[in-house]
Amino acid sequence: VEFFTSTDKISQLFNEEDFLLKTFSLYIDAEEENIKLMKRLLLLLQLGSYLDPVDPEKIKDPVAAYKLLRRVRAEWINIVDYTQLSLYQLYQTVLTYAQIPQLEDLDGAASGLIRLQEIYKLYPHNITKEMALNADEAYHVGLVAYNEDKFQHAFLWFLYSLDRLTQYSVTTKQQLLRHLSLSSYQFGNLPMAIYFGQQLLNLDPTNDDIKVLLDLYRRLRFQRTSNPDILRLSNESSKYETLCRGEVDERTSKRQRALSCRYSTGGGNPRLMYSPVKEEVEWDEPRIIRYHDIISDREIEILKNISRPLLSRSLTTAGVSKYRTSQGVFLEEDNIVVARISQRIADITGLSKESAENLFVQNYGIGGRYEPHYDELDNENGRIATFLIYMSDVEIGGATVFPEVGVELKPKKGSAVFWYNLHKNGSVDLNTKHAGCPVLRGNKWVANKWIHVFGQEFRRPCSLSNWE
Numbered sequence: 001v002e003f004f005t006s007t008d009k010i011s012q013l014f015n016e017e018d019f020l021l022k023t024f025s026l027y028i029d030a031e032e033e034n035i036k037l038m039k040r041l042l043l044l045l046q047l048g049s050y051l052d053p054v055d056p057e058k059i060k061d062p063v064a065a066y067k068l069l070r071r072v073r074a075e076w077i078n079i080v081d082y083t084q085l086s087l088y089q090l091y092q093t094v095l096t097y098a099q100i101p102q103l104e105d106l107d108g109a110a111s112g113l114i115r116l117q118e119i120y121k122l123y124p125h126n127i128t129k130e131m132a133l134n135a136d137e138a139y140h141v142g143l144v145a146y147n148e149d150k151f152q153h154a155f156l157w158f159l160y161s162l163d164r165l166t167q168y169s170v171t172t173k174q175q176l177l178r179h180l181s182l183s184s185y186q187f188g189n190l191p192m193a194i195y196f197g198q199q200l201l202n203l204d205p206t207n208d209d210i211k212v213l214l215d216l217y218r219r220l221r222f223q224r225t226s227n228p229d230i231l232r233l234s235n236e237s238s239k240y241e242t243l244c245r246g247e248v249d250e251r252t253s254k255r256q257r258a259l260s261c262r263y264s265t266g267g268g269n270p271r272l273m274y275s276p277v278k279e280e281v282e283w284d285e286p287r288i289i290r291y292h293d294i295i296s297d298r299e300i301e302i303l304k305n306i307s308r309p310l311l312s313r314s315l316t317t318a319g320v321s322k323y324r325t326s327q328g329v330f331l332e333e334d335n336i337v338v339a340r341i342s343q344r345i346a347d348i349t350g351l352s353k354e355s356a357e358n359l360f361v362q363n364y365g366i367g368g369r370y371e372p373h374y375d376e377l378d379n380e381n382g383r384i385a386t387f388l389i390y391m392s393d394v395e396i397g398g399a400t401v402f403p404e405v406g407v408e409l410k411p412k413k414g415s416a417v418f419w420y421n422l423h424k425n426g427s428v429d430l431n432t433k434h435a436g437c438p439v440l441r442g443n444k445w446v447a448n449k450w451i452h453v454f455g456q457e458f459r460r461p462c463s464l465s466n467w468e
């Protein structure tokens with residue numbers, strides 16, 4: 001199993017930890033009992049040989065020889081039996097079946113933290129406000145950043161680690177100074193690289209490796225003029241990142257607020273006549289509609305419960321990808337709640353559910369996100385429309401954003417958003433590029449319904465115009 005891409009999976013680790021510690025304690029008790037039994041056996045064997053001695057002098061006597069053979073064999077069988085009683089083997093099997101985070105999980109989780117820092121412009125001391133990392137943990141996050149060529153973040157984590165170094169840390173000051181020097185150099189800040197290199201050399205004057213590096217850095221320093229500030233994170237960011245931070249353009253937010261709200265019966269659909277849905281236009285072009293309260297908390301709990309044991313890493317068209325860090329599952333329609341939701345989506349949108357995909361339930365992980373993409377699949381029966389249900393609120397982060405038009409949609413439990421990915425003429429609406437922002441705090445659950453082209457001919461008539 002993979003843990004870091006699903007906060008729901010991570011919370012299962014509490015049970016796993018409890019199980020590990022309890023079974024370990026039981027195992028020790030059982031082994032202790034076993035040792036007691038073995039000590040008793042030893043005593044009995046010693047007693048037996050004392051009470052029925054065989055005189056070495058008398059070994060010529062066939063009866064004495066027989067007795068000795070018989071006794072040693074009996075002792076051996078007893079000892080083998082008792083020592084094989086050891087529960088060690090059995091406990092090993094229990095341990096093999098335990099679900100423990102892999103090394104990839106630790107690196108993935110660290111990578112998620114770094115991604116959060118990048119998007120939300122956080123320093124190590126900002127992101128660890130409520131929960132501090134110790135020197136060893138911070139060193140690990142720094143190494144992951146370093147391996148991802150994110151040298152500034154790596155440097156800041158190494159510095160944070162150096163500051164928290166104690167006598168209990170496994171990480172050494174030498175390791176940190178070396179990495180501080182290396183990451184400064186990689187980032188292009190030579191004075192800092194020289195400073196930390198010199199610090200290391202003072203501490204460890206026989207370190208030839210750092211002498212060579214220092215020589216190089218000092219020579220380079222005369223050739224290089226630029227000296228980027230490694231202590232301050234740059235404010236540069238893409239439209240996607242700005243939107244994720246909630247920095248919506250004032251004009252956009254005005255335009256968004258001016259849009260209308262109404263009750264809809266899905267064009268007179270009998271199933272909606274007596275319980276019309278609350279519909280809010282979130283954006284006009286592309287038309288993005290929010291439907292409020294279209295799924296109950298109870299239905300959400302049921303969907304989560306059937307999904308939980310089936311979740312696995314969500315793929316992109318390129319397979320497993322760091323651009324999409326969540327776990328998901330397509331739910332079969334044989335469940336009555338799943339079928340009911342599908343019917344409701346068809347009623348609300350007026351689109352046929354025949355060529356739609358099964359409902360795709362997703363839970364995001366540490367820094368979980370889906371970077372800007374089009375839902376449209378490149379074929380003639382592509383995803384004409386997307387119906388995205390929010391199954392949770394998210395404390396911080398996790399919005400769905402449209403960078404081309406500057407729209408930010410905040411998750412609101414029980415609501416859904418809907419848009420057409422294709423123009424009426426069948427071409428892709430390039431403004432529907434969207435992303436799921438990294439979850440900074442909280443659990444994000446969503447469910448997607450992708451509706452396809454075939455079957456919508458009479459429901460959404462196509463158009464030959466090239467702008468519709």
Ligand SMILES: O=C(O)CCC(=O)C(=O)O
Pocket residue numbers: 370375398399400401434435436437446448
């Ligand atoms: O989670 C989100 O907000 C967006 C998800 C999405 O775009 C997708 O799964 O295709």
Ligand SMILES: [Fe+2]
Pocket residue numbers: 373374375434
């Ligand atoms: Fe999408």
